[in-house]
Amino acid sequence: MTAADTLLRVKGLTKHFTLHGDIYSKLAGEKTQVLKAVDGIDFHIQRGETLGLVGESGCGKSTTARLVTRLIEPTAGEVTLKGEDLLAFSRRRLKEARKEIQIVFQDPYSSLNPRKTIMHILSRPMEIHGLAHSWTEKREKVLELLRRVGLGIEHIDRYPHEFSGGQRQRIAIARALSVDPELVIGDEPVSALDVSIQAQILNLFRELQKEFGLTYLFIAHDLSVIRHISDRVAVMYVGKIVETGPAAALFDKPLHPYTKALLAAVPEADPTKPAPRLTLQGEVSTPIDPPPGCRLCGRCPRESAVCAEIAPPLVDVGDGRQVACHNL
Amino acid sequence: MAETVLALDELTVRFRLRRGDLTAVDGVSFSIERGQTFGLVGESGSGKSVTAKAIMRLIPDPPGEIPHGRVLFEGSNILDKSDTEMRALRGRRIGMVFQEPMSALNPVFTVCDQISDALRTNLGLSKAEARERVIELLSLVGIPSPQKRLDSYVHEFSGGMRQRVMLAMALSCNPSFLIADEPTTALDVTIQATILELITGMIERLGMSLLFITHNLGVVAHACDRVGVMYASHIVELGDTREIFANPQHPYTVGLLNSIPRLDGQAKYLTPIAGSVCNMMDPPSGCKFHPRCSHAMDICRREIPRLKEIAPGHLAACHLHDRGTA
Numbered sequence: 240m241t242a243a244d245t246l247l248r249v250k251g252l253t254k255h256f257t258l259h260g261d262i263y264s265k266l267a268g269e270k271t272q273v274l275k276a277v278d279g280i281d282f283h284i285q286r287g288e289t290l291g292l293v294g295e296s297g298c299g300k301s302t303t304a305r306l307v308t309r310l311i312e313p314t315a316g317e318v319t320l321k322g323e324d325l326l327a328f329s330r331r332r333l334k335e336a337r338k339e340i341q342i343v344f345q346d347p348y349s350s351l352n353p354r355k356t357i358m359h360i361l362s363r364p365m366e367i368h369g370l371a372h373s374w375t376e377k378r379e380k381v382l383e384l385l386r387r388v389g390l391g392i393e394h395i396d397r398y399p400h401e402f403s404g405g406q407r408q409r410i411a412i413a414r415a416l417s418v419d420p421e422l423v424i425g426d427e428p429v430s431a432l433d434v435s436i437q438a439q440i441l442n443l444f445r446e447l448q449k450e451f452g453l454t455y456l457f458i459a460h461d462l463s464v465i466r467h468i469s470d471r472v473a474v475m476y477v478g479k480i481v482e483t484g485p486a487a488a489l490f491d492k493p494l495h496p497y498t499k500a501l502l503a504a505v506p507e508a509d510p511t512k513p514a515p516r517l518t519l520q521g522e523v524s525t526p527i528d529p530p531p532g533c534r535l536c537g538r539c540p541r542e543s544a545v546c547a548e549i550a551p552p553l554v555d556v557g558d559g560r561q562v563a564c565h566n567l
Numbered sequence: 568m569a570e571t572v573l574a575l576d577e578l579t580v581r582f583r584l585r586r587g588d589l590t591a592v593d594g595v596s597f598s599i600e601r602g603q604t605f606g607l608v609g610e611s612g613s614g615k616s617v618t619a620k621a622i623m624r625l626i627p628d629p630p631g632e633i634p635h636g637r638v639l640f641e642g643s644n645i646l647d648k649s650d651t652e653m654r655a656l657r658g659r660r661i662g663m664v665f666q667e668p669m670s671a672l673n674p675v676f677t678v679c680d681q682i683s684d685a686l687r688t689n690l691g692l693s694k695a696e697a698r699e700r701v702i703e704l705l706s707l708v709g710i711p712s713p714q715k716r717l718d719s720y721v722h723e724f725s726g727g728m729r730q731r732v733m734l735a736m737a738l739s740c741n742p743s744f745l746i747a748d749e750p751t752t753a754l755d756v757t758i759q760a761t762i763l764e765l766i767t768g769m770i771e772r773l774g775m776s777l778l779f780i781t782h783n784l785g786v787v788a789h790a791c792d793r794v795g796v797m798y799a800s801h802i803v804e805l806g807d808t809r810e811i812f813a814n815p816q817h818p819y820t821v822g823l824l825n826s827i828p829r830l831d832g833q834a835k836y837l838t839p840i841a842g843s844v845c846n847m848m849d850p851p852s853g854c855k856f857h858p859r860c861s862h863a864m865d866i867c868r869r870e871i872p873r874l875k876e877i878a879p880g881h882l883a884a885c886h887l888h889d890r891g892t893a
Contacts, residue, residue: 295755296726403843433610433782438826438839445836460755467828467837490830504760506785508827510809514789515760522725523755 245322246422246454247307248283252316254302258527274527276302278478279316281553284422289448289455291469291486293462293501295523298475300458304426307456308340309333320422338368341415345427347407351399357385357410358395364417384413387450388443405436412443416451424456429464441468462505466490471559474498477526477534480553484560494562496539533565541566571639572744572776573622574598578636580614580621583629589847591617593800594636596874599744599793604770604777606791606808608784612844613797615780619746622778623663624653640744659689662737664766666749668729672721672736678705679717682736689740704735709765727758734766738773745770748780763790784827788812796820799845799855802874806881816883818860854886862887 254277260269277299284290292300305311307318309325318325320336328336344350351360361381365371371380382392388409399407408428415423425444429437441464447453459465465472466486473483474497482495493499499518506515519538530536532547539546545565553563580592592614599605607615620626622638624645638645640661648656657663665671673681682704683697692700698717705713708731721729730750737745747766751759767790770777779791787794787808794811796804796819804817815821822840842859845851851858857867866886874884 295757405843433844434784434823434826435610435840436843438828438837441828442836442839462756463828463830466830500757502830504757505830506760506763506783506789507830508784508788508812508824510788510812512788515756515763515785517757517760517764519757522727522758 244285245283246286246320247456248317248319249303249307250281250317250319251279252277252281252303252306252318253279253314254299254306254311255314272527275478275529276526277306277313278526278529280475280478280480282473282480282483284454284456286421286454287448287452288470289457289468291465291472292456292458292475293460293465293472294475295460295501297477297523297526299478299526300460300475301426303475304342304424304456304458308337308342308424334368338418339420340422340424341418341420342424342426343408343411343415343428346431347399347404347411348431350411351407351414353399356396356398357381360399360410361385361414361417364414368418370418380417384417387416387447388413389439403436404432405439408432408436408440409443412440412447416447419451420453422454422456424458426458427460428457430459430461437464444468462490462501463507474501477524477529479534479550479563481535481564482560482562483553484558488558488560494556494560494567495564496541497535533563569600569603571598572601572603572641573778574637574639575618575622576637576639578618578621578638579634580617580626580631581634582631584848587848590800590850591847592621595797595800595802597795597802597805599776599778601743601776602770602774603793604767604779604791606779606781606787606794607797608781608787608794609797610782610844612799612847614800615782615797616748618797619663619748619778619780622746623657623661624648658685658737658742659740660742660744662740662742662745664730664733664737664745664747664750666752668726668733668753669721671733672729674721677718677720678724678732682732682739685736685739700739701735704739705732707738707769708732708735709761710735726754727762730754730758730762731765734762734769738769741773742775744776744778746778746780749782750779751786752781752783759786766790784823796823799847799850801855801871801884803856803885804883805874806878810878810881814878814881816877816881816888817856817885818862818887819856822859854884 256274256276258272258274294300306313358381361384362377365377371377381395385394390409429440432440457468469486472486472489473480476497482498493502503518504515521538524534532549533551536547543566551563551565553561556562575596578592578595582589582591595618609615633646679698679701682701686692686697686700702713710716710731751762781787791808794808795802798819804820815824825838828837840859845855853869854867854872857863864886872884872886874882876882877888
């Protein structure tokens with residue numbers, strides 16, 4: 240593993256949102272609260288691999304996606320794209336970088352402009368980045384994209400409402416590919432789809448990766464989807480990465496109590512497998528002014544005195560795996 | 568001997584729309600025995616929720632209508648009942664849990680107010696008695712310190728806690744039958760696990776029967792005794808959960824099971840079902856699944872296959888199984 244193979248590296252990435260209370264709480268002199276959506280996470284993605292980012296609602300997955308595309312600005316931390324500091328990019332350089340990083344959103348009903356035809360939706364990114372000039376050239380490229388994502392020539396002049404959810408997600412993928420990116424971020428790209436369609440889209444992601452040598456940051460809350468698509472996985476819990484490692488090893492032998500709990504809670508589509516159960520106490524902790532120490536405090540079966548005091552750092556445990564837990 | 572609590576007999580629900588007629592549920596028959604959990608599984612638009620609403624007589628008419636079929640609850644046909652009789656049935660004998668607790672619960676009343684409303688109307692309890700009972704119910708569904716949460720509003724609860732409130736409300740008048748329409752779909756997996764455990768435990772403890780509607784085959788595998796698989800308004804396969812998962816007979820069921828990525832799975836490519844669900848305004852002739860089916864034959868385009876028993880207690884609606892019975 241050399242630095243040259245690392246496409247994206249994230250270090251100490253942090254996003255805190257300050258919650259401004261209403262006028263009454265201000266008059267009462269209450270302190271403003273801080274929501275620590277992403278709280279110092281480190282990860283890297285090698286060229287050509289898929290990193291799966293998994294966690295429950297509110298754990299900071301989507302905020303992470305928005306931070307690494309600079310759709311929102313981080314509070315602290317570093318993001319390097321191919322060795323360059325993404326956060327220091329000028330507007331012009333950032334525009335170029337956007338060509339290298341594309342994103343596919345969760346809901347294909349709100350991510351496509353309902354007033355534009357598919358031709359417009361797919362050719363506009365090429366125009367913006369100066370990748371196609373004449374109408375014929377654009378048209379040819381769009382047709383090629385449609386063919387590649389499994390849609391037909393007849394679809395080119397239609398509007399998004401004429402398509403089903405699965406087809407729309409194909410269009411969103413085609414749009415991401417239209418500028419020939421290196422890194423594609425999928426922010427829950429299959430969670431709004433029915434299972435038979437979800438399988439088609441997952442296969443499409445795989446085929447495209449092979450064909451174009453794409454690198455994926457794939458975000459999902461569904462563990463079996465993450466297991467299926469990822470080479471490596473990072474598990475997030477309330478703003479922190481608690482465990483990361485190769486997908487097979489992490490799923491076969493989870494080390495962090497939270498990863499274990501997540502896996503035990505998945506109902507597998509096989510009645511002979513053990514029934515899903517929750518091995519943690521209580522509910523997901525809040526990211527608003529969290530106490531120092533481990534975020535899993537108060538829920539964890541392996542808790543000890545140190546856990547409430549010091550947040551466990553992500554440490555190497557061998558085989559490319561890292562875990563953030565005091566009591567392994 | 569097992570006693571049948573609910574039996575659907577050729578239930579058909581049609582919506583008369585300006586663009587034409589849409590048959591959302593077409594000749595659906597199944598029965599649920601006392602103490603049993605029946606899972607109705609299928610993808611969006613397959614008719615699962617409409618079936619549940621028809622059982623509760625919650626289909627708005629117009630545009631909806633039930634041209635034929637019967638819904639027998641404890642032996643009498645629900646579709647023949649008057650509105651007064653239905654009011655006595657809903658909530659008291661049949662409880663219902665909906666998918667989205669935030670929109671099913673009333674945001675401007677406290678939890679205590681809305682649950683005791685049902686208790687006071689249906690069971691004639693006094694305000695104080697109802698309050699006591701609400702505390703009991705909330706602790707039954709695992710809400711910590713119910714005395715404190717009693718006077719909270721719904722927005723003050725998390726998603727999982729809201730679903731517990733919904734469940735408490737559905738159970739408030741001791742119904743013998745519960746309909747749960749995607750009760751865990753909006754929830755995270757760890758919360759889903761607790762709610763599932765809670766529902767199945769409750770059913771067992773209170774000796775109730777349950778109609779469980781979901782699109783999640785994993786949930787069905789662990790929560791249900793029997794399963795009906797719906798596709799485009801028809802039940803295409805019906806049988807014991809273990810049998811359906813071990814030995815699926817309808818190509819759609821097989822396709823669904825092959826579409827799911829597995830937790831232990833090494834399969835790099837899934838085998839999805841080709842194409843997408845047919846347009847219900849203009850369904851294909853014959854078997855509605857034939858345009859997506861790799862086994863489609865001539866007869867599939869002409870004739871709608873009937874649900875036939877292919878093994879004891881295991882039914883499938885597919886022409887592939889005609890040869891065996893012919």
